[in-house]
Amino acid sequence: MLDKVWLLPAIMVASFALILFFGKRTPGKGHAIGIAAVGICFALSLVTAGEWVTRDTSPNEVAALSDVNPACSAAVAEVDGAQGTAAGSGDGAGEQALAPAGEVAAPLAPASEAGEAEGFTRPVVNCVTWFQSGDTTVTVGTQVDGLVVMMLVVVTLISLLVYIFSTEYVAGDRRYTHYFAFLSLFTASMLFFVMSQSTIQMIVGWELVGMCSFALIGHWWEEQPNSDAALKAFLTNRVGDIGLLVGVTVLFWVSGKTFSIMDINIAANDGSISKTALTVASLALLAAVMSKSGQFILHTWLPDAMAGPTPVSALIHAATMVVAGIYMVARLYPVFFEGLSIAGGSFNMLALVGSVTAVLGALLGFVQKDIKKVLAYSTISQLGFMVAALGVGAWTAAMFHLFTHAFFKASLFLGAGSLSHACHHSFDMVDDMGGLRKVMPKTFWTFVISAASLAGIFPLAGFWSKDEILAGTGGMNAGVGSYYFVLVALLIGAFCTAGYMTRAVWYAFFGDYRGHGQPHESGARITVPLFVLAGLAVVAGFVNLPEKFFVELPSWLSLRFERAVEPVGAYFPGPANGFTHAAFNPLLAGISLIVALVSAALVWSFYTGKLTVLEGLASRNKLARVGKTILVNKYYLDWLYTDVIVGFVKGPLARAAYWANQKVLDRTVDGVGAGATKVGEFVYARIDQGVVDGAVRGAGMAASGTGAGLSKMQSGKVQQYGVLLFAGTAILTGIFVAVLTA
Numbered sequence: 001m002l003d004k005v006w007l008l009p010a011i012m013v014a015s016f017a018l019i020l021f022f023g024k025r026t027p028g029k030g031h032a033i034g035i036a037a038v039g040i041c042f043a044l045s046l047v048t049a050g051e052w053v054t055r056d057t058s059p060n061e062v063a064a065l066s067d068v069n070p071a072c073s074a075a076v077a078e079v080d081g082a083q084g085t086a087a088g089s090g091d092g093a094g095e096q097a098l099a100p101a102g103e104v105a106a107p108l109a110p111a112s113e114a115g116e117a118e119g120f121t122r123p124v125v126n127c128v129t130w131f132q133s134g135d136t137t138v139t140v141g142t143q144v145d146g147l148v149v150m151m152l153v154v155v156t157l158i159s160l161l162v163y164i165f166s167t168e169y170v171a172g173d174r175r176y177t178h179y180f181a182f183l184s185l186f187t188a189s190m191l192f193f194v195m196s197q198s199t200i201q202m203i204v205g206w207e208l209v210g211m212c213s214f215a216l217i218g219h220w221w222e223e224q225p226n227s228d229a230a231l232k233a234f235l236t237n238r239v240g241d242i243g244l245l246v247g248v249t250v251l252f253w254v255s256g257k258t259f260s261i262m263d264i265n266i267a268a269n270d271g272s273i274s275k276t277a278l279t280v281a282s283l284a285l286l287a288a289v290m291s292k293s294g295q296f297i298l299h300t301w302l303p304d305a306m307a308g309p310t311p312v313s314a315l316i317h318a319a320t321m322v323v324a325g326i327y328m329v330a331r332l333y334p335v336f337f338e339g340l341s342i343a344g345g346s347f348n349m350l351a352l353v354g355s356v357t358a359v360l361g362a363l364l365g366f367v368q369k370d371i372k373k374v375l376a377y378s379t380i381s382q383l384g385f386m387v388a389a390l391g392v393g394a395w396t397a398a399m400f401h402l403f404t405h406a407f408f409k410a411s412l413f414l415g416a417g418s419l420s421h422a423c424h425h426s427f428d429m430v431d432d433m434g435g436l437r438k439v440m441p442k443t444f445w446t447f448v449i450s451a452a453s454l455a456g457i458f459p460l461a462g463f464w465s466k467d468e469i470l471a472g473t474g475g476m477n478a479g480v481g482s483y484y485f486v487l488v489a490l491l492i493g494a495f496c497t498a499g500y501m502t503r504a505v506w507y508a509f510f511g512d513y514r515g516h517g518q519p520h521e522s523g524a525r526i527t528v529p530l531f532v533l534a535g536l537a538v539v540a541g542f543v544n545l546p547e548k549f550f551v552e553l554p555s556w557l558s559l560r561f562e563r564a565v566e567p568v569g570a571y572f573p574g575p576a577n578g579f580t581h582a583a584f585n586p587l588l589a590g591i592s593l594i595v596a597l598v599s600a601a602l603v604w605s606f607y608t609g610k611l612t613v614l615e616g617l618a619s620r621n622k623l624a625r626v627g628k629t630i631l632v633n634k635y636y637l638d639w640l641y642t643d644v645i646v647g648f649v650k651g652p653l654a655r656a657a658y659w660a661n662q663k664v665l666d667r668t669v670d671g672v673g674a675g676a677t678k679v680g681e682f683v684y685a686r687i688d689q690g691v692v693d694g695a696v697r698g699a700g701m702a703a704s705g706t707g708a709g710l711s712k713m714q715s716g717k718v719q720q721y722g723v724l725l726f727a728g729t730a731i732l733t734g735i736f737v738a739v740l741t742a
Helices: 007-025 027-054 074-083 093-098 146-169 176-194 199-217 224-254 261-269 275-292 301-307 310-318 321-331 333-339 349-367 371-391 395-422 441-455 461-472 484-509 524-544 560-565 586-607 622-632 634-713 718-741
Strands: 124-133 136-144
Touching: 007 027, 007 176, 027 146, 027 176, 074 261, 136 146, 136 199, 146 176, 146 310, 146 321, 146 395, 146 524, 146 560, 176 199, 176 310, 176 321, 199 224, 199 261, 199 275, 199 301, 199 310, 199 321, 224 275, 224 301, 261 333, 275 321, 275 333, 275 349, 301 310, 301 371, 310 321, 310 371, 310 395, 321 333, 321 371, 321 395, 349 371, 349 484, 349 622, 349 634, 371 395, 371 461, 371 484, 395 441, 395 461, 395 524, 395 560, 441 461, 441 484, 441 524, 441 586, 461 484, 461 524, 461 586, 484 586, 524 560, 622 634
Parallel strands: none
Antiparallel strands: 124 136
């Protein structure tokens, strides 16, 4: 399957076509096709993961050259030519192309000698020629390594559970078949994106994901807010996509005119690309990350995307669109690592954007009434954690948090959908929910477990991944750099996370029921996915336990995620580039846990009436009132974009352009036209009629007169012709004599 992963997006594209054309005439109106297709893809993903972690990677068994098609990588082809070996010879020559930076002359040591961290390092790369332009060959294919395998499992699993959940949640929808068709295309697009072998292919997948999200966010397009939300997501992402195109273009020219992701990474890693070019490319690509992954200040589309069906929200926020930007940074990490000087640093734009987003997104979660928007701002904050982790050099921590976040965030979104399903399709937790733990115990427990995991409560999955990010900042122990401001910002973000999730749990499940009718527990097709996801929110963190958790842990139990997912070789930063791993810090882990528990306790005390000092604080304190106003108005960014920027374009700028069009352009054109008319009249009257026509008439009259005169000489008398001939001869003779004697 490592060579055949292209089957996964192909199956989902086939599912899309079958549902779209034949879905209405099949049992289930299309959902059976979608569930079967994504179920097969999930099974194949597990097979792929099993092959990846169990394959023999010793040099005597598998050479890197047999894994990487030289046609897909100039670096591998160069080594192949230098060694005089054939592709797939299995003698290990190609391993030199993937050796750690600074050791290109030596092949990778066997896993038993170099440590298990190198056990699953050689990517499996296959490609075919897509098209040629001059001397540039653009390929399309697959690049499979631990990162891709992890993403395949996460995307297909979350998609499968969302499909099952949707069969009950959107039952009877007016575009039920259309919904499942686009879910299939959405999954196919994300799978195509993550296994991309070239940056051009990555752009195609990136745009397909955006197109599908546009269609699904605006699924109920008859309602204006839904159409507006879809359009807002589309336009905001187009802003960042300019950065993607610029970044990919820069990398193409500075890396030897190649779109190969492996070659670009190797060139960035070994110093073949100048620092200036890498900085420009990384900052351009960061703009794409800010829009696609909801980073401040281009995050405003993401909360509005809640207008789409709740299962779509779960898929977007947990496994597909918003993590595309995170994945892109991780895939092209040498570009960012070298371009932003992450190693040994204490500040860079990636770390700054992530830190600011983590805090500001979390603060907005405190003032939302819509439970889906609470979770949306939570996603923004957690994406900030991931971006900050990549910015401080904690690559594995970022990917580990992406992995665990997918499970507990999908559980929370689907849990919100279960609550809405029971409360007459309302997401207003303040006015339409309350006391639901008594009538919805399954939804209650899965929601609470997932919320606790999100808050980083020990020993749930979120605790392990969040703690690894905090340790990776280097603020309290050795890391890639010393990013103290990131550590402080993320601790503030962790404090807020526990607080707003406690608030959401209180409003939804405690107190008195404030809605209408009789709420009830959801059916099995809704609750079973919740059980699966909540269970993973408990145990997923154990796949990357630290080497020492108060006592030494056996190697088969510790750092399994890191060893299977983190790349090792010339296409990823290594020790020679300053890349290292931060060790588990018990003190920091304890601090982060205490921060979360204190925040939850304070919020709980406030809503139970035990913390009266905070009641009415905004009305009593001017600073608190100003802060709340800013949060309620979402930092006025929507006002800035909609009222100021768009309003200026649609209002004063449009009126000024119209005035300039009418008063300047139109008058200029009218004046030129009027002047041309007068010139034409003058030319016609004076030149054409007076000069040209007069000259023509005069020439005609002269010709006519001359003809008439000459015609009189045509008498027919030979004697007269002779006299004229003699006279002409005499005149010519005189002229010649005069000229010769002069």
